[in-house]
Amino acid sequence: MQDKQVTKxxxxxxxxxxxxxxxxxxxxxxxxxxxxxxxxxxxxxxTIKLGDKTSSRQFLNVxxxxxxxxxxxxxxGLKKVIKEQATTSIRDLFYNMKHTIEGTDENTFDTQxxxxxxxxxxxxxxxxxxxxxxxxxxxxxxxxxxxxxxxxGGSVIDVSKMGSSGWAVxxxxxxxxxxxxxxxxxxxxFIEKYATWNRFNEDQFWKKGKCILLTGKGQPARAERRFAQxxxxxxxxxxxxxxxxxxxxxxxxxxxxxxxISLSYSEExxxxxxxxxxxxxxQDAAEFKIPKDAQIKLNKEDLKRLAEMKDYSWFKKKEWxxxxxxxxxxxxxxxxxxxxxxSIRFITETYLPKKIQTKDFLP
Amino acid sequence: MQDKQVTKxxxxxxxxxxxxxxxxxxxxxxxxxxxxxxxxxxxxxxTIKLGDKTSSRQFLNVxxxxxxxxxxxxxxGLKKVIKEQATTSIRDLFYNMKHTIEGTDENTFDTQxxxxxxxxxxxxxxxxxxxxxxxxxxxxxxxxxxxxxxxxGGSVIDVSKMGSSGWAVxxxxxxxxxxxxxxxxxxxxFIEKYATWNRFNEDQFWKKGKCILLTGKGQPARAERRFAQxxxxxxxxxxxxxxxxxxxxxxxxxxxxxxxISLSYSEExxxxxxxxxxxxxxQDAAEFKIPKDAQIKLNKEDLKRLAEMKDYSWFKKKEWxxxxxxxxxxxxxxxxxxxxxxSIRFITETYLPKKIQTKDFLP
Numbered sequence: 001m002q003d004k005q006v007t008k009x010x011x012x013x014x015x016x017x018x019x020x021x022x023x024x025x026x027x028x029x030x031x032x033x034x035x036x037x038x039x040x041x042x043x044x045x046x047t048i049k050l051g052d053k054t055s056s057r058q059f060l061n062v063x064x065x066x067x068x069x070x071x072x073x074x075x076x077g078l079k080k081v082i083k084e085q086a087t088t089s090i091r092d093l094f095y096n097m098k099h100t101i102e103g104t105d106e107n108t109f110d111t112q113x114x115x116x117x118x119x120x121x122x123x124x125x126x127x128x129x130x131x132x133x134x135x136x137x138x139x140x141x142x143x144x145x146x147x148x149x150x151x152x153g154g155s156v157i158d159v160s161k162m163g164s165s166g167w168a169v170x171x172x173x174x175x176x177x178x179x180x181x182x183x184x185x186x187x188x189x190f191i192e193k194y195a196t197w198n199r200f201n202e203d204q205f206w207k208k209g210k211c212i213l214l215t216g217k218g219q220p221a222r223a224e225r226r227f228a229q230x231x232x233x234x235x236x237x238x239x240x241x242x243x244x245x246x247x248x249x250x251x252x253x254x255x256x257x258x259x260x261i262s263l264s265y266s267e268e269x270x271x272x273x274x275x276x277x278x279x280x281x282x283q284d285a286a287e288f289k290i291p292k293d294a295q296i297k298l299n300k301e302d303l304k305r306l307a308e309m310k311d312y313s314w315f316k317k318k319e320w321x322x323x324x325x326x327x328x329x330x331x332x333x334x335x336x337x338x339x340x341x342x343s344i345r346f347i348t349e350t351y352l353p354k355k356i357q358t359k360d361f362l363p
Numbered sequence: 364m365q366d367k368q369v370t371k372x373x374x375x376x377x378x379x380x381x382x383x384x385x386x387x388x389x390x391x392x393x394x395x396x397x398x399x400x401x402x403x404x405x406x407x408x409x410t411i412k413l414g415d416k417t418s419s420r421q422f423l424n425v426x427x428x429x430x431x432x433x434x435x436x437x438x439x440g441l442k443k444v445i446k447e448q449a450t451t452s453i454r455d456l457f458y459n460m461k462h463t464i465e466g467t468d469e470n471t472f473d474t475q476x477x478x479x480x481x482x483x484x485x486x487x488x489x490x491x492x493x494x495x496x497x498x499x500x501x502x503x504x505x506x507x508x509x510x511x512x513x514x515x516g517g518s519v520i521d522v523s524k525m526g527s528s529g530w531a532v533x534x535x536x537x538x539x540x541x542x543x544x545x546x547x548x549x550x551x552x553f554i555e556k557y558a559t560w561n562r563f564n565e566d567q568f569w570k571k572g573k574c575i576l577l578t579g580k581g582q583p584a585r586a587e588r589r590f591a592q593x594x595x596x597x598x599x600x601x602x603x604x605x606x607x608x609x610x611x612x613x614x615x616x617x618x619x620x621x622x623x624i625s626l627s628y629s630e631e632x633x634x635x636x637x638x639x640x641x642x643x644x645x646q647d648a649a650e651f652k653i654p655k656d657a658q659i660k661l662n663k664e665d666l667k668r669l670a671e672m673k674d675y676s677w678f679k680k681k682e683w684x685x686x687x688x689x690x691x692x693x694x695x696x697x698x699x700x701x702x703x704x705x706s707i708r709f710i711t712e713t714y715l716p717k718k719i720q721t722k723d724f725l726p
Binding site: 098 | 524534
């Protein structure tokens with residue numbers, strides 16, 4: 001979405017309030033409810049989504065008026081940031097909006113806990129992405145492979161020439177900012193861990209395997225997920241997630257695939273419902289003869305998470321239920337590094353090629 | 364240092380042990396002591412350093428024999444990694460070395476807590492960098508500015524063309540791997556926070572200000588500090604640190620400048636003793652009329668850290684003592700984002716140019 005359109009959405013919201021004031025009404029702003037009661041797994045888009053329940057924030061209501069004032073300040077602050085053609089962090093925005101109201105001891109905002117949820121309220125109510133509001137989160141992602149990137153007003157970056165560090169995913173990868181071109185790859189390998197990504201990059205697996213290597217260094221940030229979605233949608237590339245064989249690794253996969261509850265209002269633009277899980281699974285231990293010493297005993301927390309995940313509607317497929325049962329029965333988990341117990345390059349030379357060849361994925 | 368030299372160091376250490384065995388002696392390995400009692404601030408190099416106290420690890424000593432065996436395994440594991448021309452994480456190395464000793468129930472290593480300190484022992488005793496042992500840590504750093512990078516076996520990367528994401532600092536920036544060329548800058552701005560780095564990059568401050576923008580996203584990793592040191596030593600660039608005006612920000616500055624206790628044995632190759640602190644200071648609040656709302660009250664932990672830092676020999680200069688006293692007296696701290704209370708671009712358009720122009724640094 002272009003700056004002009006986003007600015008108009010912000011202005012329209014403000015004008016609606018002005019009209020209410022002109023008519024002598026109690027100014028109020030309608031917002032989607034963002035809690036668990038209004039979140040569902042949408043079978044059509046196959047992503048986590050926000051429902052259509054809303055609540056009204058009213059100025060002439062003692063319980064609402066401070067928040068109402070703050071919501072208006074955030075909307076005005078965002079309009080200013082877009083107008084200045086700057087992008088900024090939610091922390092900078094908080095400081096920029098914080099001041100003592102003249103003639104009082106009252107601050108517009110006391111802590112950032114007050115402004116952050118209101119930004120999310122506006123993202124959800126206006127149906128815009130945080131990046132479209134010129135707000136940035138710290139990106140962590142790295143990319144390697146045959147792809148060229150053209151940044152608005154900048155040069156073309158040949159990611160295949162970026163060497164050991166790869167191309168750093170910027171905080172804003174919206175089409176207005178980043179153009180993805182000349183992709184020569186058959187799939188995207190979305191890797192949980194930096195060390196594993198480094199192994200694949202160092203072995204130039206992206207060349208032999210004809211793929212794009214992407215890591216979010218743990219739980220991926222928005223930018224990495226959005227970039228993967230664009231590769232999938234624009235270039236038709238399937239996405240394979242390579243994570244630890246533990247509840248946390250499976251959760252990261254789940255966020256890559258159908259999104260997270262906390263970002264439910266943006267998941268249609270961030271999630272990748274066709275993602276497949278290429279590994280690691282506990283069933284791989286037998287299949288690839290991974291030494292028993294590389295297995296880690298499940299702890300109480302793991303077992304609790306495992307039971308929860310078994311119940312999630314998006315994990316109901318029989319292949320996942322089988323993996324959960326197997327993990328519980330055998331009582332162990334494994335990290336990607338466990339494959340190094342075989343040999344340092346086992347993961348790039350044997351494990352992944354075999355998984356791809358035999359199409360051994362979880363859905 | 365080249366792979367050949369590092370391998371020779373590892374082999375020499377092994378051969379020394381073999382000689383002892385041949386002579387019927389109790390095999391033992393001499394190691395620098397790596398605790399607070401053997402760490403000092405070296406007035407000559409102006410960095411934190413490891414002293415010359417050593418201890419002996421003996422095979423025929425029940426309290427040492429397991430560790431002795433493990434030390435030998437780590438040395439052999441490192442030699443193998445170098446021979447395979449791979450770089451790997453300390454976690455991968457742990458899994459690679461972990462196995463059950465034949466005919467027993469005993470594992471070579473049970474947890475990574477056992478192998479990590481032994482890697483550090485070898486780094487210290489052989490006087491090699493972790494990177495020279497082909498081990499990687501996860502890098503976090505980003506660079507923007509007029510500098511070209513040539514990676515061994517790779518292409519030349521023009522960092523000034525890298526756009527909003529900058530060039531990601533790779534985990535290994537040793538001269539054998541990374542060549543720094545065609546630098547056109549007057550200084551390095553080492554920025555604590557990603558959001559601030561992004562502000563400077565977006566405003567193309569590196570062009571106007573003729574500087575290299577570097578961030579480690581919080582406490583910088585080894586690679587960022589080593590890269591800064593190479594820019595300082597090879598290109599003669601002064602380094603200015605831009606951090607929060609709080610004990611944690613001052614500590615990050617201190618690590619950039621004279622190093623950390625935990626990496627004392629490598630600080631000569633990581634620290635930058637000539638670094639100056641360009642801000643933020645609590646004294647800036649009055650100087651730049653930063654709104655009072657942007658100040659944060661010091662808590663107990665802050666006051667404790669402040670008292671500790673006031674006592675460090677490397678913070679004894681009168682300018683720092685004055686800043687510590689001022690902070691304590693006024694009772695507040697500030698983040699870099701506090702400058703956004705003035706305006707979003709205050710930091711790039713007013714604050715930093717004035718600091719540079721008036722040479723308003725802390726030593």
